[in-house]
Structures are given as C-alpha cells and as structure tokens.
Amino acid sequence: MNIVIITGASSGMGTEFALQLDAELSLKKVDEIWLIARRKEALLEVASVMEHTTRVLDMDVTKQADMDRLKALLYREKPEVRMLVNCAGYGMFGDFDEQSEADVTGMVDLNCRALTQMTHMCLLYMKRNSRIIQLASSAAFVPQKSFAVYAATKSYVLSFSKGLAEDLRKRGIYVTAVCPGPVDTPFFDIAEKGGGTLAIKKLVMAKAEDVVAQAIYDAKNKKKVSVYGLPMRAAHVITKVLPHDLILAVMRLTK
Numbered sequence: 222m223n224i225v226i227i228t229g230a231s232s233g234m235g236t237e238f239a240l241q242l243d244a245e246l247s248l249k250k251v252d253e254i255w256l257i258a259r260r261k262e263a264l265l266e267v268a269s270v271m272e273h274t275t276r277v278l279d280m281d282v283t284k285q286a287d288m289d290r291l292k293a294l295l296y297r298e299k300p301e302v303r304m305l306v307n308c309a310g311y312g313m314f315g316d317f318d319e320q321s322e323a324d325v326t327g328m329v330d331l332n333c334r335a336l337t338q339m340t341h342m343c344l345l346y347m348k349r350n351s352r353i354i355q356l357a358s359s360a361a362f363v364p365q366k367s368f369a370v371y372a373a374t375k376s377y378v379l380s381f382s383k384g385l386a387e388d389l390r391k392r393g394i395y396v397t398a399v400c401p402g403p404v405d406t407p408f409f410d411i412a413e414k415g416g417g418t419l420a421i422k423k424l425v426m427a428k429a430e431d432v433v434a435q436a437i438y439d440a441k442n443k444k445k446v447s448v449y450g451l452p453m454r455a456a457h458v459i460t461k462v463l464p465h466d467l468i469l470a471v472m473r474l475t476k
C-alpha cells in the first residue's frame with residue numbers, strides 16, 4: 222500500500238497540502254492519505270472533501286504514547302510512505318524573557334523534536350523516489366528579535382533538511398525545506414496571543430494555496446529549498462550575503 226502522510230493537516234498549509242496532493246494526477250498510485258493533527262473534527266472535515274481514501278489519525282505528535290501508536294500502525298500495515306509532509310508547528314511572538322517556559326519549550330518540542338522523530342519513523346517505510354517536505358520558514362534565514370526561539374527552531378529544520386538530503390542521496394529520497402514568509406493561516410492566531418506581531422506581515426502576506434503549490438512543484442523537481450514569492454527570495458539572498466549583525470541592527474531601527 223502506497224501512502225502519503227501529512228502532519229498538521231487540520232488547518233492552514235497542512236490542509237492545503239492535503240487538498241492539492243489529493244488532486245494531483247501523479248498521486249493516482251497512492252492508495253491512502255493519512256491526515257495527522259490533534260483536532261479530529263477538523264481532520265474529518267478535510268477528509269470529507271478528498272477523493273483518495275483517507276485515514277484520520279487524531280494524535281499529538283509531541284506525545285510519546287501517540288507516536289508509539291503510529292509506530293505500531295506502520296509496523297502492522299507496512300505501507301510504502303511515498304511522501305511525508307511535516308507541517309505541524311507553531312510560533313509565539315514575544316521577548317524570550319517575557320515568554321512562559323511552556324511556550325518556549327513547546328516550540329522546540331513540536332517544531333524540532335517531533336518533526337525529527339516523525340521523519341525517522343517514516344523513513345523506515347520510504348523507498349527510492351519518495352519525498353520528504355519539511356515546513357521551515359523564512360524566519361530560518363536570520364535570527365529574529367521577539368521571535369528568537371521560533372526562528373531558531375526553523376533554522377534547525379532548514380539545516381536538518383539540507384543535511385538529511387545529503388544523507389538520503391544514496392537512497393534516492395528527496396528532501397525539500399519549505400521557507401515561506403508570512404502566510405495567511407490561523408498560525409497568527411496563536412503567534413500573536415502573547416502580544417506583538419510581525420511588522421512586514423501585512424505587506425508580504427502570501428496565500429497558503431500559492432505557497433503549497435510552489436512547494437509541491439519544488440519537491441517534484443527535487444529542490445532542496447522552496448521559497449515562494451519575490452520578497453522572500455530576495456530576503457533569502459540578502460541574508461546569505463549580509464552579516465546577520467548588520468541585518469539585526471537595521472531591523473532594530475525599523476521597529
């Protein structure tokens with residue numbers, strides 16, 4: 222049985238991946254799409270409009286007991302995982318010294334640890350020509366004031382994805398790190414809970430459907446990094462060229 226696994230499928234870009242991958246002709250060879258997130262009702266709603274057979278797995282990917290259930294399911298069914306999309310993630314704005322311990326460690330736990338564990342677990346079931354799509358962020362490009370932990374977690378995802386891509390070359394498995402700027406999803410409902418916002422948000426906000434379409438195209442074309450839109454592509458180049466201390470000083474002045 223060939224399957225696609227999408228985490229964070231109950232909302233935002235994860236839902237968009239589910240819908241767009243469902244519609245992809247090349248996925249005719251896929252037997253099932255497994256949708257993962259904590260909110261079962263939201264996952265069922267997504268599944269209800271999909272053509273493919275879906276499996277709704279309401280689980281918290283940061284909980285070991287839930288991950289053990291998934292591990293057992295994979296072991297039992299022994300599917301071929303044709304694609305893994307790791308979308309589950311969150312960010313909280315705020316100065317680190319004003320954030321709660323639960324918030325700062327929660328971001329690391331979900332964005333880094335759970336993503337790494339999910340990747341490791343699914344790799345056992347991946348063969349040549351499979352794809353791994355990891356949701357990083359343009360926040361990965363440079364350290365961020367009032368978004369320090371989130372940006373650091375996404376730097377981890379970007380670095381991990383690039384290293385993983387090298388490790389998996391021998392197996393013919395391709396990894397794409399997706400690095401969007403602000404995307405119009407419920408992400409900001411959580412991110413802005415503690416106060417604060419992203420100054421450039423309104424200027425460069427992208428649509429989830431466009432970011433995801435670009436990511437799927439880039440993954441098909443074996444690109445290691447997917448960056449949607451001119452502003453973020455420019456940011457990607459600038460953050461590679463200019464010293465990060467200088468960028469941080471400019472960002473400080475514009476606050």
Ligand SMILES: NC(=O)c1ccc[n+]([C@@H]2O[C@H](COP(=O)([O-])OP(=O)(O)OC[C@H]3O[C@@H](n4cnc5c(N)ncnc54)[C@H](OP(=O)(O)O)[C@@H]3O)[C@@H](O)[C@H]2O)c1
Pocket residue numbers: 228229230231232233234235257258259260261263280281282283307308309310311312331356357358359400401402403404405406407408409411
């Ligand atoms: N929106 C942006 O501006 C933006 C920009 C760059 C990168 N990103 C990244 O893109 C990814 C998707 O974000 P989004 O914008 O689509 O945000 P979103 O709409 O808030 O989606 C986040 C998803 O993660 C799931 N999730 C959260 N905690 C989970 C847990 N413990 N276990 C399982 N699932 C969990 C949520 O579902 P449940 O609540 O049902 O569990 C939801 O489906 C994230 O990694 C985010 O960091 C977002």
